[in-house]
Amino acid sequence: MTSGRDDLAYLSAAKLAALVRDRQVSPVELVRIYLERIDRFDARLRAYITVLPEAALEAARKAEAAVMREERLGPLHGVPYAVKDQFATAGVRTTLGSRLLEGNVPGEDATVITRLNGAGGVLLGKLNLTEFALGGTQNFPFGQPRNPWNVEHDPGGSSSGSGIAVAAALCAASLGEDTGGSVRSPASWCGVVGLRPTWGRVSRHGSFPLSWSLDTAGPLTRTVEDAALLLQVVAGYDPKDPLTSRRPSPECLPALGRGVGGLRIGIIRELTFSEETHTEVRTAVTAAAERLHGLGATVDEVSIPLVPLAGAVFMALADSDGAGLHQPWLRTRAMEYDQGTRRRLLTASLIPTAIYHQAARARALIRAQLREALASYDLLVCPTAHQAAPPITAGRGAITTRQDVAGRFFTRRSYVAPASLAGIPAIAIPCGFTREGLPIGLQLLGRPFDEATLLRAAYAYEQETEWSRRRPSL
Amino acid sequence: MAELTAEQVSAMAAALGLPMTPDDLVEVTHRLNALLEALAPLATLPLDTVEPVPVLPDEPFTS
Numbered sequence: 001m002t003s004g005r006d007d008l009a010y011l012s013a014a015k016l017a018a019l020v021r022d023r024q025v026s027p028v029e030l031v032r033i034y035l036e037r038i039d040r041f042d043a044r045l046r047a048y049i050t051v052l053p054e055a056a057l058e059a060a061r062k063a064e065a066a067v068m069r070e071e072r073l074g075p076l077h078g079v080p081y082a083v084k085d086q087f088a089t090a091g092v093r094t095t096l097g098s099r100l101l102e103g104n105v106p107g108e109d110a111t112v113i114t115r116l117n118g119a120g121g122v123l124l125g126k127l128n129l130t131e132f133a134l135g136g137t138q139n140f141p142f143g144q145p146r147n148p149w150n151v152e153h154d155p156g157g158s159s160s161g162s163g164i165a166v167a168a169a170l171c172a173a174s175l176g177e178d179t180g181g182s183v184r185s186p187a188s189w190c191g192v193v194g195l196r197p198t199w200g201r202v203s204r205h206g207s208f209p210l211s212w213s214l215d216t217a218g219p220l221t222r223t224v225e226d227a228a229l230l231l232q233v234v235a236g237y238d239p240k241d242p243l244t245s246r247r248p249s250p251e252c253l254p255a256l257g258r259g260v261g262g263l264r265i266g267i268i269r270e271l272t273f274s275e276e277t278h279t280e281v282r283t284a285v286t287a288a289a290e291r292l293h294g295l296g297a298t299v300d301e302v303s304i305p306l307v308p309l310a311g312a313v314f315m316a317l318a319d320s321d322g323a324g325l326h327q328p329w330l331r332t333r334a335m336e337y338d339q340g341t342r343r344r345l346l347t348a349s350l351i352p353t354a355i356y357h358q359a360a361r362a363r364a365l366i367r368a369q370l371r372e373a374l375a376s377y378d379l380l381v382c383p384t385a386h387q388a389a390p391p392i393t394a395g396r397g398a399i400t401t402r403q404d405v406a407g408r409f410f411t412r413r414s415y416v417a418p419a420s421l422a423g424i425p426a427i428a429i430p431c432g433f434t435r436e437g438l439p440i441g442l443q444l445l446g447r448p449f450d451e452a453t454l455l456r457a458a459y460a461y462e463q464e465t466e467w468s469r470r471r472p473s474l
Numbered sequence: 475m476a477e478l479t480a481e482q483v484s485a486m487a488a489a490l491g492l493p494m495t496p497d498d499l500v501e502v503t504h505r506l507n508a509l510l511e512a513l514a515p516l517a518t519l520p521l522d523t524v525e526p527v528p529v530l531p532d533e534p535f536t537s
Contacts, residue, residue: 199529213528306519312512327490334493343498347505350486358516360526365519399501405508423529 005033009169010471012223013079013230016172017120020078023067027060027078027122030172034080034124038170041474044151046143047164049085049095051125056080059122075229077120082171084159085126086133087113087217088206096208097129099141100329100336110206111241112175112217112234119233124171127161133182133210134158134322136340136408138396146392147189148472149438153389156186162220163190168474173221173230179210180314181384181416183218184428188384188441191430191470193458194220195227198448199423200245202231203238211321212243214314214420223468224429224459228252231451247449255452256459260295263457266302266377268418271386273301274308276411278387284432284440285383288461292381295460302373302380306366310421311413313366316359317421319348343399367422374424374447379457384428384441385415415443425451429458430467439467477507 008016008025019025035053042048063078088094088106095101109117117123128145130137135157145160147153148168155164159176163186166174176183178196187194195218202217209215219230235249267289272282293299323330323345330349334342373380399405419426424445431442442461446454462468483503487494494502 309512309515312509313516315509316513331491331493339498343501343505346487346492346494346498347502347509349490349492350483350502350506351509355510355513357526358521359513360528361521361524362516362519363528364524364526365521398497399504402504402508402511405505406512410508410512 006169009033009037010222013076013081013173013221013226014223016079017076020063020067021073027063028057030078031056031060031080031122031124034171041168042170044146045148045164045168046128046140046145047161047168047170048082048125049097049128049142049161050093052092052123056122056124063120063122074118074120076116076233079121079172080124081116081121081173081175082124082127082165083113083175084129084162084177086129086177086208087175089113089123089126092126094126095142096133097131097137097140097142098337100333106206108206111203111238113206115234116175127159127165127174129160130157131338131341132322133177133179133208134341134344136344136395137338138340139338141338144392147389148474149191149389150436152391153438154189154392154395156189156389158182159186159220163187163192163194166190166192166220166222167472173219173226175217175230175234176220177207177215177217178420179214179216180318180413180420183220184384184416184426184441184443185412187220187428189389189439191439191467192220192222193224193227193468194218194428195231195451196419196426197231197235197451198425200243201235201449201451203241203244205238205240209325211318214318224455224462225253225256227427228256228455245449250451252452252455255456258456260292260297260457260460263297263378263453264376265289265292265297265299265379265381266373267299268307268380268382269301269303270305270307271382271415276386277383280434281383281385281387281440285381285442288431288442289381291464292457292461295464297457302377304369304373304418306362306369307418308414309362310366310417311410313359313362314413314417314421315409316351316356317363319344320351320356323348363421366418370418370422370424370445378447378453380445382443383415384443385412388434388438388440419445424448425454427454427458429462431465432467478503
């Protein structure tokens, strides 16, 4: 493959859409380029569970014909995208990364798929994930997903394939689902942009559930502009999901270039400066905050005392919800689950109701503390994760101590769970690399339904830095 | 909350009709005790007057 074709593969979805509109590139050619890259790299990276070459080429041919007929084109016209295998796709298997659903073929598209296709997107395939969008999978039934920056390292989850495919240019953009960090964590560890919109902003119809009050679909992209573009496409009221907001889709793109002048930004002290946060991560995040200050924002430290508890509170609530959904299969098909998934769901099945209620009340307090902070600040910042991607082996093997549980589950989630528990939007963007060459993620949290300010600040930072322009050596 | 023994965890699972291998039981006991320990600080918070509602439609910034 020529470097020109590689360069095309790494262009943003917005730029590819513009090239298609201007007849400078054919959607068929774009699909072929990504299919070739999938052939070359995915046997190792395992981003995809299902690739759809014939369907994608057929859709691309139709897209090309529409361009030639000078039809009115959608904002993603002819752009090849892929989605986490958690979203239902009519006539295409939807596995949730589990042997239990290996043969599951939905009859209807999830609303987000309908909207992406309606905007002209070309679906390339379905992406790998931790089983049932829980973390802690020990043996991935469809192959071990690997981090493109170092294949011995974890790509993050649960939207693992979504992060890998975007970082390795195996698609132009992807969609993941974030219950407790499942978009932001793989974005951070794979060095791409990951947006968790406000809860209720995006329809959950056709997305296999984990927790009704936390599940949120969101884009993983190579640029902030693409995250804004995909959000505008998928957001908005859906009568098939009565909990979606009736607010119109946010007009984030026009505001992107307005800069951060005058914005008040608070660095969350308990996450950024905690002992658990690795030094390189803390250094990169504080440098990013200084950069935002240099761009005109006011930056202060802010204390949100309860956020260190967010990881455990999240697991008590989300895992209980998940365990409730899985009870029939846990009773009759338990051994078909991956060992890690089964043990996590069994544990959650036994959480006492009194503890669940205590966690639900604590969630309300955490939400109140975050919203109080957001009354004084336009945005909050902190690391997306306490460390860069660890080796895959770090999460392998049986759990033999309580410290194992805390290390594998609670600590990391305390960085991403606060936004989930509060229902507020948050974005992960690259803000540096470790000495080992692994990406570090900056997280920005915003006010409910104010994705525009969140994206505006992320865009301003992205334009001033070169982190998003680096590519992994594959 | 007192630490749960493997026997107690096994009995709870059996009551719910949940099958568990011996290895599952060891790990689930660790996991459950770790979660309960991590949540123990919640007992010190003023939670009695807090309503456990995940989403409040009329909170500031949402109207």
